Amino acid sequence: MTRGALAALLISAAAASPAAADELEITGNISAETRLFPFEPIHKGQRRHLASLYGEVEYYQEWTDSGDSLTIKPFYRYDSSDPRRTHFDLREAFWLKVMDVEELGRFEFRTGVDKVFWGVTESIHLVDIINQTDLVEYPDREEKLGQPMLQLSVARDWGTVDLFVLTGFRERTFPGRSGRLRSALVVNTDTPQYESGAEDRHIDFAARYSHAIDELDFGLSWFRGTSRDPALLPGRDRGGGLVLIPFYQQIDQGGIDAQYTTGPWLLKFEGLYREGQLNRSGKEQRYWASVAGFEYTFFGIFGSNMDLGVLAEHIFDSRDEEANTFFFGNAAFAGVRWTANDPQDTELLFGYLQDVNTPGKNFFVEASRRFGDSWTLSLEAQIVSGTASDSFLADLRRDDYIQLGWTYSF
Amino acid sequence: MLSKDLRPLNRPAFGLFGLAVAALALTAPVGASTPEQIGLEIATEADRRDTGFGDYVVEDMKMVLRNRQGQESSRELQIKIFEVLDDGDKNLIVFDRPRDIKGTALLTFAHKVGDDDQWLYLPAVKRVKRISSSNKSGSFVGSEFAYEDLTSQEIEKYTYKYLRDESLDGLDCFVVERYPVYENSGYTRQVVWWDKAEYRVMKVDYYDRKGDLLKTLTYHGYQQYLDQYWRADKMVMVNHLTGKSTDLFWNNYVFRTGLSERDFNRNSLKRAK
Numbered sequence: 001m002t003r004g005a006l007a008a009l010l011i012s013a014a015a016a017s018p019a020a021a022d023e024l025e026i027t028g029n030i031s032a033e034t035r036l037f038p039f040e041p042i043h044k045g046q047r048r049h050l051a052s053l054y055g056e057v058e059y060y061q062e063w064t065d066s067g068d069s070l071t072i073k074p075f076y077r078y079d080s081s082d083p084r085r086t087h088f089d090l091r092e093a094f095w096l097k098v099m100d101v102e103e104l105g106r107f108e109f110r111t112g113v114d115k116v117f118w119g120v121t122e123s124i125h126l127v128d129i130i131n132q133t134d135l136v137e138y139p140d141r142e143e144k145l146g147q148p149m150l151q152l153s154v155a156r157d158w159g160t161v162d163l164f165v166l167t168g169f170r171e172r173t174f175p176g177r178s179g180r181l182r183s184a185l186v187v188n189t190d191t192p193q194y195e196s197g198a199e200d201r202h203i204d205f206a207a208r209y210s211h212a213i214d215e216l217d218f219g220l221s222w223f224r225g226t227s228r229d230p231a232l233l234p235g236r237d238r239g240g241g242l243v244l245i246p247f248y249q250q251i252d253q254g255g256i257d258a259q260y261t262t263g264p265w266l267l268k269f270e271g272l273y274r275e276g277q278l279n280r281s282g283k284e285q286r287y288w289a290s291v292a293g294f295e296y297t298f299f300g301i302f303g304s305n306m307d308l309g310v311l312a313e314h315i316f317d318s319r320d321e322e323a324n325t326f327f328f329g330n331a332a333f334a335g336v337r338w339t340a341n342d343p344q345d346t347e348l349l350f351g352y353l354q355d356v357n358t359p360g361k362n363f364f365v366e367a368s369r370r371f372g373d374s375w376t377l378s379l380e381a382q383i384v385s386g387t388a389s390d391s392f393l394a395d396l397r398r399d400d401y402i403q404l405g406w407t408y409s410f
Numbered sequence: 411m412l413s414k415d416l417r418p419l420n421r422p423a424f425g426l427f428g429l430a431v432a433a434l435a436l437t438a439p440v441g442a443s444t445p446e447q448i449g450l451e452i453a454t455e456a457d458r459r460d461t462g463f464g465d466y467v468v469e470d471m472k473m474v475l476r477n478r479q480g481q482e483s484s485r486e487l488q489i490k491i492f493e494v495l496d497d498g499d500k501n502l503i504v505f506d507r508p509r510d511i512k513g514t515a516l517l518t519f520a521h522k523v524g525d526d527d528q529w530l531y532l533p534a535v536k537r538v539k540r541i542s543s544s545n546k547s548g549s550f551v552g553s554e555f556a557y558e559d560l561t562s563q564e565i566e567k568y569t570y571k572y573l574r575d576e577s578l579d580g581l582d583c584f585v586v587e588r589y590p591v592y593e594n595s596g597y598t599r600q601v602v603w604w605d606k607a608e609y610r611v612m613k614v615d616y617y618d619r620k621g622d623l624l625k626t627l628t629y630h631g632y633q634q635y636l637d638q639y640w641r642a643d644k645m646v647m648v649n650h651l652t653g654k655s656t657d658l659f660w661n662n663y664v665f666r667t668g669l670s671e672r673d674f675n676r677n678s679l680k681r682a683k
Contacts (some may be wrong), residue, residue: 020508021526023683025453025683027512028507028508031507060683062683069683096681098681100672105672106677107671108677115536116536117535117536117537117538120539120540132508153677155672155675155676155677155678160675160677164439175665212527212540212674212676217540261540261541263525263542263544264542264544264545265543266540266542267543297545297593298543299544299545299547300547300548300596301546301550305547305548305549305552340572341548341549341551341552342552343475343477343483343552343553344483345510345552370508370510373483373484373507373508373509374508374509374510376510390450407510409508409509409510410509410514
């Protein structure tokens with residue numbers, strides 16, 4: 001959290017009514033996790049396995065009469081193999097004020113650190129841009145760092161408008177020298193470069209309009225500020241060794257996301273247009289990208305309570321081979337989601353991502369099941385194969401892994 | 411999600427329908443009334459008596475799932491219901507336990523005709539997902555209740571046929587058969603026991619697609635709120651095929667809490683705790 005956001009949070013906390021809290025809750029979870037890599041690593045210093053302990057606690061306090069609430073959610077992970085994966089983050093720490101303005105609708109003000117998700121698709125989250133990826137957590141990029149912000153949200157009959165002032169930038173986390181799932185050259189996170197002279201104090205702006213009309217849910221979004229995706233430029237660290245230096249540029253991005261829900265079908269689309277981002281060759285290139293697909297669910301298969309969902313999505317990037325994503329500009333995704341609908345909430349998701357123009361592919365499996373009231377067992381596996389030598393995936397070709405986790409929730 | 415199955419009020423039925431039904435109840439059907447017309451009249455009267463509650467909140471709901479061996483697991487949740495007069499009701503459900511799904515919330519706009527609209531909120535990723543609601547016969551969170559058992563019970567969702575009068579645990583009841591007209595129901599028919607005095611649903615037998623008795627739902631501990639609206643403290647669903655059962659406890663009903671439509675949108679879903 002930046003000093004500015006902290007000050008804003010404290011000021012709004014001080015200004016709030018001193019009345020006793022109506023509700024105070026402390027909840028959270030703690031997990032033990034182990035990850036095994038069956039293949040010898042390619043890069044020096046990397047390990048064959050890791051063990052990790054992590055957890056988060058949520059403190060929530062609400063003053064119903066005044067419409068105020070405070071949420072604080074710190075996260076910490078200890079990791080045995082990579083010191084960079086041992087890290088702390090304030091995932092959330094915000095003050096929320098809800099106010100009805102009779103004619104104008106219901107206003108929500110958030111001040112502090114929060115997480116915001118935009119989008120509908122499963123294989124990639126294109127339009128989602130508010131929060132930085134906490135990449136050391138998992139390679140699927142689903143974990144995010146807390147973002148300091150001021151947010152105003154108004155819900156009306158004709159839709160919802162969200163306005164964001166993003167006060168302070170979060171750098172992406174990257175695995176260190178001993179970590180797996182990294183590029184051949186380690187990303188040096190000590191000396192990030194910025195296009196803006198304000199560096200990580202640059203203030204970004206974002207806006208979103210979203211609405212649901214019958215079967216259609218859609219959102220239009222716009223972002224101006226520091227790109228969450230750094231270009232990785234070759235450079236030297238302080239000792240003169242070759243490293244990659246993250247370079248964060250100023251970008252403009254427009255986004256659209258939509259889902260049409262009919263019967264067992266979910267039809268999904270996300271598209272973005274971005275200016276100001278370096279491509280793979282290190283040139284600034286405007287581009288657009290899209291992901292379109294569906295999810296179809298067979299409910300109650302074989303006369304049971306079990307559901308089977310089939311997912312397919314196509315990912316396109318107009319930069320084609322100049323796309324600096326982990327696959328090239330054209331990829332297809334297929335997945336199967338099995339939900340047991342049993343008292344233990346047993347779930348299994350299988351995914352397959354294929355680069356259309358190269359043999360590069362990625363398989364993954366995620367499964368989880370609750371035991372008793374408080375314990376959850378989770379399993380995850382990743383396989384990368386068929387990687388061309390010039391692909392980003394080539395560095396990960398020996399990083400297949402299987403991971404087991406035990407979580408206690410309270 | 412609350413069944414309007416738990417409808418009825420205590421006022422003597424002075425309405426036209428009420429008189430007609432009361433007369434029918436005491437005597438053989440009069441004139442041109444067919445069993446279908448009588449069945450519809452009973453359902454309509456039950457619905458009329460439960461109209462106008464506005465909104466209510468049940469802070470402490472508990473679901474106890476029991477398998478054939480008697481092993482139990484439970485869920486704790488909260489529900490907010492907002493009455494929509496010209497369509498199905500809106501409701502918001504938030505899970506509190508088990509803790510790994512705490513904060514998971516479900517927003518439903520029920521419709522008299524066609525699929526409901528449903529959004530699911532996943533707190534870990536702060537994501538709102540519009541989900542398919544065509545899965546009417548599917549289990550609600552692993553329980554013996556299907557989504558269609560719990561959604562807003564609108565008159566238009568069934569056709570009816572009055573079967574007989576019968577005493578159930580000492581209460582005089584109408585026994586009415588009803589047939590789902592919406593798509594993807596898991597049932598061919600349901601048999602409903604409404605008590606004659608208050609038009610409260612006392613029991614429902616559910617028959618599966620093969621026509622066999624699948625489940626029985628019973629209502630317990632009815633209490634009256636706002637001098638009009640009857641709500642049960644406990645509902646028990648027994649599955650005759652699997653031997654599993656689910657007890658659903660409704661503790662602390664609060665009516666007319668001042669909720670508005672603004673409390674039932676995607677923003678309020680994200681804020682639900």
